[in-house]
Amino acid sequence: MKDALVILGATGIIIPLFARFRVTPIIGFILVGLLVGPYGLGRMVFEYEWLSHITITDPERLEPFAEFGIILLLFSIGLELSFNRLWQLRKLVFGLGALELLVIGTMLASVLSMMGQYWTGALALGLALAFSSTALVLPISGTNTPVGRAALSMLLFEDIMIVPIIFLLGALAPNADAEGLGGLLETLWKGGLVIAVMMIAGRLLLPRLFAQAARTKSPELFLAASMLVVIGASLATTIVGLSPIVGALIAGLLIAETEYHTEVEGIMEPFKGLALGVFLITVGMGIDLATIWDNLALIAGAVVGVLVLKAVVTGVLLRLMGARRATATETGILMASPSETTLIVLSAGAGAMLIQPGTAQFWQIVTAIGLTITPLLALLGKMVARRVEPAPSLDELDGDAEAPRVVIVGFGRVGKLVAQMLQRHDQPYVAIDSNPDLVEEARHEGYYAVFGNALREDALDNLGIGHAPAVILTMDEHILAQRMVRKLRASHPDLPIIARARDSFHAAELYRCGASTAVPETLESSLQLSEAALVDIGVPMGPVIASIHEKRDEYRVRIQRDGALEHKPKLRTSTAEN
Structure with a gap:
């Protein structure tokens, strides 16, 4: 109850305050996590006992709620899409998305290997840092702009690749056996079967479910039906070894095909925002200012190096795929920071003994800083894009006048x-x-x-x-x-x-x-x-x-x-x- 009070109190203060100054509340939530977390005021709980009422000393208790926020985000993304629109994006998802993840992951792994990291650990770190934040990028860019469509295609491929990458790290572990590949194949066929069942059952049952909920004219029942669908779909994909966000995305896509998607989106919006706030608070709790100060030059160099490499590679790939200079520039800078998924892959790499605990902690701090400055990267991307490709004037249209x-x-x-x-x-x-x-x-x-x-x-x-x-x-x-x-x-x-x-x-x-x-x-x-x-x-x-x-x-x-x-x-x- 105390943690809930801290989170709700922070939400009630941060959102209006930052909205007043036209600053995204994303930064506010991360700063709140830094302030009330174990590396902030939580350090002084033993000296000042009253601080225990306004701090959170055990961030692990919030992790299920943070994960639920990401699940609701992917569910809402699915509601904004449709199978037809997703099919139209297939070339971007499996073309641009695959190139972006593999090229950046390979380049980062090569750099880390040359710096002395063993090749298996370098590969794990490279793939982890190649991910970009779905939870932060899409709310900033949307999905209907050229930048949003390009970011969405890359983020969708990254979400699809989470499970294969984690299995790959398990297969590369020093004590791994032949079960790594076998486990991956088993997960893939079971996951494919579950997804097929969900799509068939969803098309048949969801319209009837929401029609019945709508007839009751009860918002509570409509909310319960929505929660049932998203949690049930996420649980189904989790049971067979897939990521729960895959199930949430499919559930959103299925509901988007019905006439009730607008009502579902509206009724789920407050829960998504609050749960995402919890996730951002947990990110802030992972930032240790003392450690950052002791290794300031090294951490700053790592952050800048990752951001620059990812921005340049993503921008170049987008230009090669035919994107405008402004779109490629803004998308590249926006997608430059690491992701919440980076933390998951880092944990998997450390658990497989591919990454040393100290190295994993260093890159977790780099990831947390990258997540914190993502809104600033979005503003920087807009500014640079305007300089790279300003809006054309009339004088530039002479060739099109006919x-x-x-x-x-x-x-x-x-x-x-x-x-x-x-x-x-x-x-x-x-x-x-x-x-x-x-x-x-x-x-x-x-x-x-x-x-x-x-x-x-x-x-x-x-x-x-x-x-x-x-x-x-x-x-x-x-x-x-x-x-x-x-x-x-x-x-x-x-x-x-x-x-x-x-x-x-x-x-x-x-x-x-x-x-x-x-x-x-x-x-x-x-x-x-x-x-x-x-x-x-x-x-x-x-x-x-x-x-x-x-x-x-x-x-x-x-x-x-x-x-x-x-x-x-x-x-x-x-x-x-x-």
Whole structure:
């Protein structure tokens, strides 16, 4: 109960405090672990007995909860994916992921061997340090950005390879016998059988299980069903010798195929965050500042050496696989630190007597420091990526000006949604915005956006406006939108111009300026609200959609008619009556 009080108290203080200063709470949890752990205030428990109420002197008691946090993280990752998306990533997972782990592991092993480490121990250390942190990297990068997709593919392969690597270390142990290879083969066929059973049973049973839980309208039952699935799947893979995170990932993938995945993801989110906080606290507890100070130069050199080698190798591999310079740079730096899995492999190597206890403790400290600075590596990666490949300007698009594509002017929330719909229907586009931060963010997320002022005479020409299928104006500044429409219509009489409008009155002004279509936000929200209400009360979808289209066309005609009038008071009256 005392440990629970310390953890919950730290959570209640750290998350709001670090959120106030816009700093990731990951660093806060690790610092809390350092403060309340056996190498922090826990050292002084015997001198000041009252410190025993706010410290944790036995980190091993928290390890099951920390492992559960990683299990819930992999479960939530599975919920964000699907089997179709995972199949699309297969080349990255088994191509890029395999290259990243094997190349970095081999290079680190070679360096350690040249420094005097026996080759079996060097191999164990190289493979351990080649892992990157799933628990920290994916929450930072997400899974929908180019950086997130590249990181996800490598981390998935690393998670798959945990069991074979641990078996390999057992086979290399000085006292190992032929059971090493036999045990690996037995685990693989049993694991494959269990996974196949889980996938078949999951597709048949999970929709029925969650449908029954949903009918009760009980959040508690829905939570219990979710916990049952993730714990049951993790336990099933653990029994046959596989990692529990494999079962958790498969459980998430299976639930992602059902219509209940959004509800499950929302209801599990608080538990995942709290359990991950426990894991990060245990990482902080493993940092001994006294040992670090006594070996400061050696530990700093080891940390920097591992980070630089992993960042460079990962970035080069990504470039060879066709990634952009910015994506390769940011992903390489983000993936540079060791992982929580490194601690597992180090323990396995020490247990197999391949690594000396003192050596294992040294690299555990290096790993803990690497985990602590992962959020800082993420910030560094973004900064370096911006310098390596800044957002392109209009002058860089001259070679692409002949390709017909839709031009999106303004790339905020609305512009991104328009781009997503164009991408879904395989329609080429280019977006332009005068806000460099928006352009940089859009490029980072994989959109084709450029920096520039659309009111410049040569700006739209460089974008190929002369043969664009259409131009879409998404800015919410009504005066600027009117100027853009007038300019475009004067230069390109036949160009379809679709403009965003605040209301019907603004839409009428845009029609007067020459817009082909003006879409009032107030009108669209009213139509969507009407559509949702009619469908929910039982009106068939087909007639509802037809009537919505008819009403939209009716309003468009009225707005265009009012836009043709020159007397604004009459227009205001007409709009209000409509």
